[in-house]
Amino acid sequence: MDEALDAALRDAKRAFGGGRAGAGGWREAVDAWMGFYHAVDWSEGWLKLLLCAHVCLFIAIASTRGSDRAQGGLFCICVVVVLAAERINSLGDAHWETFASQNYFDKRGRFISIVLSTPLVVATLFILVNLLYIMTGMMVEVARKRRKTGVKKTQ
Structure with a gap:
């Protein structure tokens, strides 16, 4: 492999x-x-489960796009998993016989970077763009309320 x-x-x-x-x-x-x-070998159960988890994550991101707290939580989870990818790769290399037919976990972590970290980094980028969109909407709303009530901008 x-x-x-x-x-x-x-x-x-x-x-x-x-x-x-x-x-x-x-x-x-x-x-x-x-x-x-x-x-x-994409027919292995653990790879199917991982791909299913990625699909569920993107569905969760899309369904919670209006909630900054949910998006922040998903962002933190994704970042923690990406940061733990090296440790996950080491554990996979040590125990691959129990769940895989071949050792996908090379010393440089190429496989885990492609199948685990890359989709999570893409997910965090989607979340980041969405959070910026939410933040921009909040800033516009605050500016409208200030203009409506006549409150001056404080520094």
Whole structure:
């Protein structure tokens, strides 16, 4: 498994870092990611559960987009899990025989970064943008109320 991941990542680096522009470079990058996709046994239960958890997280983010407290809580949970990814990778490397058919947990943490951390970082970006939107709406509302009541801005 580690060799397949290394080969896929080498291909991706070559495609993106090779200085080639245009469709040829993108085609090689897509081929590299497809190599990664085919190197992983996606039918394993723990991977299905992880993907289901990611889908549930994005549904929770979308359904709580009006609540700054819920979004803040989800943000904190995502950040804590991303910060714990190195430890999770170490535990996965030590105990992979109990739940996986092959060892996906390489020493550099590439696999865990792709399947765990990347979706969580994307989720935190969605939450951050939403919280900025909520904050902007609150600032507009405060400005309207001040203008309506004639209160001067304090510093």
